[in-house]
Amino acid sequence: MDEIHDEVDESLEDLLIFPTQKGLRRSTEMIETCFAFEADALRQRRKQDGKDYESMMEEQQNILNIAKNELNRCARTAPSTVA
Secondary structure, three states, rough: OOOHHHHHHHHHHHHHOOHHHHHHHHHHHHHHHHHHHHHHEEEEEEEOHHHHHHHHHHHHHHHHHHHHHHHHHHHHHHOOOOO
């Protein structure tokens, strides 16, 4: 799990230095993978009650929605850059 978090952190750092649509897409995909892994681990371990789990899933979905909305905005305005 730490390796996945490290990869996400690295992709986000790269995105700050080189803000491209490709970089944003890569980061978004990595975050989705990380969140799916975390959700599965939480379900299997049952460390959180249902309310906390649902709250975490909503927060993660909001983060992904923000990233995907930004990708869509970039595709409409400047295909090669984020900003």
